[in-house]
Amino acid sequence: MSEPTSGGSLADRVSKPNTMNAQAESFQPKSGTSWADEVSSPATEEPPSASNLTATPAEDASAPVAQVDGATEPFGGSQLQEPEYDVNVKLADMQADPNNPLFSATSFEQLGLEDNILKGVMSMNFRKPSKVQEKTLPLLLMNPPQNLIGQSQSGTGKTAAFVLNILHRIDLSTEQLQKTPQALVLAPSRELARQIVGVVKVMGSFVPGLVVEAAVPQDAAARNRKIEASVVVGTPGTVMDMVRRRSMDIKGLKILVLDEADNMLDQQGLGDQCVRVKGMLPKNIQIVLFSATFPDNVVKYANNFAPNANQMTLQHQDLTVEGIKQIYLDCDSDQAKYDILVRLYGLLTIGSSIIFVKTRETALAIEQRMTAEGHKVVSLTGGYEGSQRDVIIDSFRMGHAKVLITTNVLARGIDVQSVSMVVNYDVPDKFVGGGKFVADPQTYLHRIGRTGRFGRVGVAVTFISNQGDWLKLMEIQKYFNTQMTKVATDDWDELEEQVTKIIKSSRAGSNMKDGANMGMQM
Template identity: 40%
Template sequence: FFLYSNSRTNYIAFISLRFASDPSLEDFKLSLRKSHTFCSRINLPSCNMSLFMAGSAPEGTQFDTRQFDQRLNEVLEGQDEFFTSYDEVHESFDAMGLQENLLRGIYAYGFEKPSAIQQRGIVPFCKGLDVIQQAQSGTGKTATFCSGVLQQLDFSLVQCQALVLAPTRELAQQIEKVMRALGDYLGVKVHACVGGTSVREDQRILQAGVHVVVGTPGRVFDMLRRQSLRSDSIKMFVLDEADEMLSRGFKDQIYDIFQLLPPKIQVGVFSATMPPEALEITRKFMSKPVRILVKRDELTLEGIKQFYVNVEKEEWKLETLCDLYETLAITQSVIFVNTRRKVDWLTDKMRSRDHTVSATHGDMDQNTRDIIMREFRSGSSRVLITTDLLARGIDVQQVSLVINFDLPTQPENYLHRIGRSGRFGRKGVAINFVTKDDERMLFDIQKFYNVVVEELPSNVADLL
């Protein structure tokens, strides 16, 4: 018996398979395939599966439990066949078989040579394959899936054909900008559906017709539920920053959205880090995906010099930051703290000492956040204080210094933070303020990324 259950709709299906004789491994595999096919037809996720077998052996024989366990393990270990590999590398955009007007957009955006993830990742996505891709921040993941989406759109059909989900409004809006810029010569129509904006305006734009929707899970699900966003023509579904998207806060919403999409759909999952639980969850809605992963010890932060400053007490961090302010103002800098309240506190303290800083966090209304980010991107604001929530939406080419006023609480977030500096191979510097209580976290970060973080030298300005 195969038992399949769907936790979201409480469907349960029992599939009974009768074997004429002692089942061989091939019988098991065939049965698994048949049951997977059946469950996909009735919209049950076949990977949420418990497998049971009951049967009677001929009289006078014994059921061979050891052989059964061995065969079952072989079948279950075969789950690694879920992934396929893709080893082709294309060292130029011209070699990828992209449309001429897409190439024009890519070159106009400022790309000359594809990054490592683009060399391996654009073509399989363009071929319609499901893909899981991992690369560090600042290596061009966004342009990878944007190129893949744009290559496959039918521009004669002004209906939503691609849906991209992102964990924050800022990141969704950043993706929208990249998609629009790369598709400039194709005439692509893109819209960002994010919270904090007018629902009626979203409905009006979607009614008029778009090719691509980029958005946050809550607003996208709302638009699908209202049928303002029609899913009939959607053939591509992308999760950006999957580690964040598949965390507890977004997992259920993603499943809800996925169940409203057509059954045959291409899925792309992109992230700087890919913890095991994220990979496991992708099994629920991907078919034989191409896996382009970087092992944890290969997660390099090349081009980013990393330093720490010993700060005896938490209260001394502010003095240390003020001492560094003149250095900060040489270039554009981002300062990370761990809470929204601390963003406000640090901003007030810096301004009271006549230091010019901008600040943004999730409690601010969308319009205010947009204005602040616009000023920062244009260069009129040079020092930005923010939290992890917004780390992934900051894509500013001129940022070459990141300060971790507070070390991140999770090692994975360290990459997302300091990846803001040294974008696309430029040089960058990261400075970590470390108290006695932070020493363990700094040790964990160094171990996690296989890096050595050195003490800050006195000539830090020369490194920028």
């Protein structure tokens, strides 16, 4: 299903790549006027000036070894960020005993995990449960199994929590059981599904007989294959198709996990598919929903999907990502947005960067135009074949491609350690009917969460080119009770200096942390 299109796609306006100066040196946006100047801001305080964009100090080399979550090391993944807030747990069973020694676990050994699982935990630099894991793992692992709805920031250990529960519950005592699906994880994109497969394989690397497979769209030759794995990670449509064709046996399934569950349940197509898949599964299956965001309108669907679930939630004001410097640039027009993007190219390639756009057409048009002007960029959207998407995302993970242009297909869950900047070329919004689009705070949060991963710092830049864009961005700012810095596009030296400081600080902190980790592992 293609991303929604709106009038005036860049593809409609750009036909000849050579109409732009390759370096865009002559571009100077009109100063003195701003969309922010024309309408009073909903925020109660003036945004800080660009001079307040100071870099975060690098972490002390003596810091304890961090946990790893999201993508694993071979996939270029990042490390865990411990939040300062307390997680809130709502128990479905009012008789649950908070004095039970497993009510909150301060060590993995307390959880009764097998030695082979603990070895995998330790191999991933997990030394003790994160705050999220302290609360969720005892609830996930208790018997009889109970459903769980879990919400927490990116990089706080959600993936590891549901993977540990899976490894703990599956039975691999016979060869037949090793080939029988017992746990199913659904993710909204093939890229996230492949990433989760990597986490399961690494965390379960010491578990004898563990077989993990991805159920994502395949070419015609592989489409009729039979799934023979104890853990299956896939996208809802492909899983539903495989179950219908009886190429995946579901009778032995014990656990169903929805990662990025709010997105899965909120989108009409994905939500319908998830409900249908669930309807095909055994009735006594344990259902686990995890996401960084659960907007109010989705909570009801989540409760229906995972009835009588224990819940771990956060206030949305606590969800903004610490360490990400959020700035926005006023642009006079869509053409000005492109010109400024070209000028940003040098900053985009200090580390790696992701540029988020609204439509596939815009992604393709920008890629073609920047490539024609000598800039090395790649794009990834739902319009590409699966094998092409795998090659592109793997190339980006390994650093062969530094700048990735994409739609919301990569807004969620993807963990690439080197990403130091995210650009919202188009302000994230969602269609609400009647030809109206409104601000989409959840997508904004997930997008910018691709940088500043797990304790590092990063930069999120949002372009606005009209009053509607500015109003949506101010609504997002108000929703998260945060401050975004307006940076004048005619003060390019100041912008470049501050952004460079932030990115270099991030890389220095990363190197010091990784060095400390290596020293403590030796």
